[in-house]
Amino acid sequence: MFIRFSVSNCFSFDEEFEFSLQASDDDRRANHVANIDNCVDVLKSGIIFGANASGKTNILKAIAILKHIINQKEVDSSLDNFKFLLANDSDKRPIIFEIEFSSNSHIYTYGISISKGIVEEEYLYQINLDRETMLFKREHNFTNDTINVDFKPRTIMSQNDEIIDIEHKKFAIETLEGGLLKKNELLIKYKDILSIKELDDVVDYFLNNLIIFSNDDSFSYFDKEDFIFKKNLSEDFKFKRFLDNILQHLDLGVDKCFFHSTDISKFFDAQTKIHTKSNIDTRLLTKRYIENDKIVFDLDLESKGTKEGIYLTALLYCVYSRECTCFIDDYSLHLHTNLAYAFLDFILKEDLKGQLLLTSHNTKLLSKDLFRQDEIYFMNKNKESKASLMYSLLEYEEDDDIEGNYLQGKYNAIPHITKVIVDEK
DSSP states (O other), X not given: OEEEEEEESBTTBOSOEXXXXXXXXXXXXXXXXXXXXXXXXXESEEEEEEOTTSSHHHHHHHHHHHHHHHHXXXXXXXXXXXXXXXXXXXXXXXXXXXXXXXXXXXXXXXXXXXXXXXXXXXXXXXXXXXXXXXXXXXXXXXXXXXXXXXXXXXXXXXXXXXXXXXXXXXHHHHHIIIIISOTTBOGGGGXXXXXXXXXXXXXXXXXXXXXXXXXXXXXXXXXXXXXXXXXXXXXXXXXXXXXXXXXXXXXXXXXXXXXXXXXXXXXXXXXXXXXXXXXXXXXXXEEEEETTXXXXXXXXXXXXXXXXXXXXXXHHHHHHHSSOEEEETTTTTTSOHHHHHHHHHHHTTSOOSSEEEEXXXXXXXXXXXXXXXXXXEEEEEOXXXXXXXXXXXXXXXXXXXXXXXXXXXXXXXXXXXXOOOOOOO
């Protein structure tokens, strides 16, 4: 579960910017809140509104970069291209990420500072109700160009007693600081040397349970369609029923969807070397019934709206069926506004196992019938620095017409439009 994320000196974020899903004490829609380890109540859903260029997508981009860094377990100097470009000193400051999340019912805080292809600082803490436990931390010493490492030593059993393995810690630090750990590498990469079992939870969350989806193909760090379906959804009977239920009640323009698998090796002779992860090519097809005929289409032939609806169904199934966090940028970009509302009206009434977080311009979704007041966020820009700001609807008195007040500018997060005059000179 995603709890909190902060970032500085990245994209449109200058000083420390924080996005938190910690729930308020509002007791309405209790199914929208999850309690983690008796420590914190976290929202299961949320939606972000704001004018163009206010920074909505940049939140998702920043989280996507952090996910990429952790999965690759190293950084490179090209990440400096994402620094906040509107401050004179941004090149001298590192990009800083910090995320608080839960995995396997444990809460963790992970942070990293990077600049010029160097990990300046990295740390991981486990959070309990009454204390924080340092699992590891590392710092780059620029004075002598060395790396300093510290971590929680492992415990071993000796005659039914747990003892701290000081010798292992000493050996591991000497090995890592002695040249094994490179300046651009994450300490997470050496989890086997550290022998910190909690690192498996951390890696699993970012690798398998954090999904960041967008229609923007220009940013390579977003998850693609194949990532959505990689969880063997083609073999998941419950997903097929979930998809059939969506198609039956929501008008996406198709009657059925089904997976079709082909063994591509049969198209080649035995001497041909096939360099693919699998010889089985699985594709999602759509089906329509026209009188007595069944007509099948490849999904690529469908409209943008139909494809978005089917991808959305897969994402909704993920948060419905397992404890994952799913961010969707520009939700309902290609969907009719009534259909976009219907999708959320359906899924947000369920007791989700995961989290669904959206950005959107579809103001019909600004409804108390869908979201709690603490689930609605707005983005704006600082008038002086032009850096992105975020605030919650909780900062305003509760009202019934959220959409109308938003469009009238009550919450500020709208474009400021003046009369356009054509100069014919």
